[in-house]
Amino acid sequence: MCATCGCGEDHQHFREDDREHRRHFVRADDHHHHHEDDHHHHRADRARTIAFEEAVLARNQHLAAHNRAELRAREVVAINLMSSPGAGKTTLLERTLASLAGALPLAVIEGDQETQADADRIRAAGGRAVQINTGTGCHLDAAMVGRALEELDPRGGILFIENVGNLVCPALFDLGEAVRVVIASVTEGEDKPLKYPHMFRAAELVLLNKIDLLPYVEFSVDRFAANAHQVNPRARILPLSARSSEGVPAWLGFLRDHSSSDRAIG
């Protein structure tokens, strides 16, 4: 560091009042300084540091706020469903749509890297659906959901947003949803909440799917719940089976509560 100016770089000083241009030579460098009445050059002077202080995800958060306002105006409760691939999101949605059809307006945004298969399954179950193929993207973002909202044009009821199967990236991207739900299944490890704490920390409800398989797998619902509560003490945990329907009524009750409460409009 330069003892004269403390600028942290090696350089030479020239003093104008020193006829001999006495040099305090530190290391041959591409800039030099003068202090007080001395002149003072830095090659770095041409570079300019700009304080940004901007959240990396500020753009997404801004668009998510737009979506949230739009959903509120439409009196739609949006539910962001997240899980790893194969936890049973689409099967649970099929079951849910079949049970609630006619009682509430229901719409679905399907996020997948490729194919229309899930949207086709949802339409076959009687729901209105748009598919977003994220291509290389590993999560949905607020801009994608905004475009899907225009296309779906939902009015009232519940909008399910089935995120891309991934327990890491979707946790970071607010979509403008009212509720975040994580689905895990008993064929995954009990330690999933500890391995993916960010995802479980952000969830209001944790669904533990495929409990019809409990007799065949080594999985303790209690240990899973304890792990989930370690990262998120406030999370509600609901074991169910989309296949056998066990536990599904509690999930439907959760949805009805949310769609009829103030949260539907706020």
Place this chain on the structure above:
Amino acid sequence: MHELALTENILATITERLGDARVVRVRLEIGRLMAVLPDAMRFAFAVCTKDTSLDGARLEIDEVAARGRCRDCASELALDGVVALCPCGSADVELLAGQELQIKEVEVA
């Protein structure tokens, strides 16, 4: 793998504000709880900035340690693992730091 998505956001944010000004350095602040790997971030940054106004820019990452406050006993604690567990036994810990994801400063040539 979300480092790529984050890098795309960083690029968009910077070029939106600075246009095509030549960027030589970017400093980020990343909380330890954000599941961001600095090495993966550097790799994504090098790939995404190729042939842009940020091509060759230096990426600096300040990692922020995670801290929390117990909602039961009100003591502050460092969070070094994924589980926020207060010595008093409570897991009900409010996060104070560790979730940062900020572009702190950008240097232009």
